[in-house]
Amino acid sequence: MPDTNTFPAEAESASAAAGLMAMPGNIDPMPVPRPTLVEGVTPREDGRTDLLGLPKKRIAELFESAGLDAKAAKLRAKQVYHWLYHRGVTDFDAMTDIAKTMRPWLAERYVVGRPEIVEAQHSSDGTRKWLLRTADAHDFEMVFIPDAGRGTLCVSSQVGCTLNCRFCHTGTMRLVRNLTVGEIVGQVMLARDALGEWPKSAQDTRFAGTSGLDDDDGEGDYTSEGRLLTNIVMMGMGEPLYNFDNVRDALKLVMDGDGLALSKRRITLSTSGVIPQMARCGEEIGVNLAVSLHAVTKDVRDEIVPINKKYGIEDLLQACADYPRASNARRITFEYVMLRDKNDSDADARELVRLLRKYDLPAKVNLIPFNPWPGAPYECSTPERIRAFSEIVFQGGISAPVRTPRGRDIDAACGQLKTAAEKKSRAEIDRLLAEKDAAMLAAAE
Numbered sequence: 001m002p003d004t005n006t007f008p009a010e011a012e013s014a015s016a017a018a019g020l021m022a023m024p025g026n027i028d029p030m031p032v033p034r035p036t037l038v039e040g041v042t043p044r045e046d047g048r049t050d051l052l053g054l055p056k057k058r059i060a061e062l063f064e065s066a067g068l069d070a071k072a073a074k075l076r077a078k079q080v081y082h083w084l085y086h087r088g089v090t091d092f093d094a095m096t097d098i099a100k101t102m103r104p105w106l107a108e109r110y111v112v113g114r115p116e117i118v119e120a121q122h123s124s125d126g127t128r129k130w131l132l133r134t135a136d137a138h139d140f141e142m143v144f145i146p147d148a149g150r151g152t153l154c155v156s157s158q159v160g161c162t163l164n165c166r167f168c169h170t171g172t173m174r175l176v177r178n179l180t181v182g183e184i185v186g187q188v189m190l191a192r193d194a195l196g197e198w199p200k201s202a203q204d205t206r207f208a209g210t211s212g213l214d215d216d217d218g219e220g221d222y223t224s225e226g227r228l229l230t231n232i233v234m235m236g237m238g239e240p241l242y243n244f245d246n247v248r249d250a251l252k253l254v255m256d257g258d259g260l261a262l263s264k265r266r267i268t269l270s271t272s273g274v275i276p277q278m279a280r281c282g283e284e285i286g287v288n289l290a291v292s293l294h295a296v297t298k299d300v301r302d303e304i305v306p307i308n309k310k311y312g313i314e315d316l317l318q319a320c321a322d323y324p325r326a327s328n329a330r331r332i333t334f335e336y337v338m339l340r341d342k343n344d345s346d347a348d349a350r351e352l353v354r355l356l357r358k359y360d361l362p363a364k365v366n367l368i369p370f371n372p373w374p375g376a377p378y379e380c381s382t383p384e385r386i387r388a389f390s391e392i393v394f395q396g397g398i399s400a401p402v403r404t405p406r407g408r409d410i411d412a413a414c415g416q417l418k419t420a421a422e423k424k425s426r427a428e429i430d431r432l433l434a435e436k437d438a439a440m441l442a443a444a445e
């Protein structure tokens with residue numbers, strides 16, 4: 001999902017053959033390259049297994065297959081799981097309730113990883129953005145948005161995206177692959193590392209002085225519960241419902257009371273409208289739903305959210321009406337990016353109200369001023385137009401706040417940091433080639 005710079009602050013409230021696999025649910029048989037993975041396990045060159053992303057039961061199975069008897073494997077898995085997800089510990093030596101003799105056994109066979117940080121940016125408004133890298137060298141992004149009383153982490157589900165929404169910078173990138181469970185939950189854990197939110201005794205100090213993660217800049221006051229990271233939105237790169245199983249399993253680790261222990265009420269999954277997976281999302285994950293609506297007529301939505309050609313507006317709204325657990329207390333968020341002279345007329349606003357009322361939806365609308373990126377085919381609506389649009393929707397009895405753009409002084413719109421890094425590495429390659437040419441010329445003289 002796009003526009004990670006303009007978070008709904010109310011999100012809670014803001015083919016194995018040839019290395020290809022089919023998209024989940026056989027709804028879009030689009031091949032997605034991915035590395036060969038042992039089920040749920042991130043591959044490593046040193047032969048050790050990364051436990052990040054594994055549930056307790058799978059960890060116990062690994063321990064048992066490595067030689068522990070079933071009872072010991074279960075006990076060790078429980079201990080390691082607690083240290084891993086609840087305490088944020090990455091070093092087996094720091095797992096103090098595990099026998100000292102046992103720790104080297106673990107360290108020889110396993111690691112607890114994190115996504116690699118390529119670049120970290122910190123906006124003057126407190127927004128932070130990280131460019132992260134998978135073990136097989138694919139880059140993706142994660143953003144943290146502090147706000148009054150909450151801190152929202154925007155998590156990516158894929159490297160790139162297949163859906164080509166025209167207003168979205170990530171949509172200009174090809175889909176490389178789905179992120180694994182470990183790469184998804186690893187974003188949340190990395191953010192907790194950065195914010196120092198693990199229990200104090202277990203804080204990981206690996207990052208002190210590096211990569212912008214050594215943070216102590218007074219932002220610790222902005223949540224009522226003393227927590228910095230209070231909410232998660234699956235709204236980063238990718239369409240989460242096209243990576244359903246991994247997103248579900250990662251969010252289960254995030255929601256597990258023995259794990260990261262974040263309430264499902266504080267997690268929002270944003271979809272462009274993959275109707276066949278929406279009910280599963282409600283039933284199997286149970287998190288809040290956000291929908292990238294962005295237009296109220298077929299022609300305009302076909303243009304800016306092309307999945308609309310497959311799953312039209314009326315069917316999408318019916319799927320929202322059927323979404324398990326939606327209620328006035330847990331309203332569905334409709335995201336609407338404001339594009340000048342495209343989707344921002346009074347008639348559009350009135351049609352939005354009509355549609356949401358027709359389906360009797362417990363809805364709120366987030367109006368998102370468009371944040372243009374180089375080469376973007378649209379402009380942002382004027383502030384006056386956005387206000388007028390909002391007013392019409394409000395008068396229709398539906399909450400329609402205008403979101404404040406965040407992090408505009410850093411590479412703000414979703415996908416920009418990755419593009420900037422790629423440009424940088426291309427420039428670096430050009431520089432190295434020029435140096436090589438110069439050396440060859442000098443040698444030939």
Ligand code: SF4
Pocket residue numbers: 001002161162163164165168169170171172236237238239272292
């Ligand atoms: S579905 Fe993909 S292209 Fe569409 S808004 Fe989300 S990330 Fe961008």
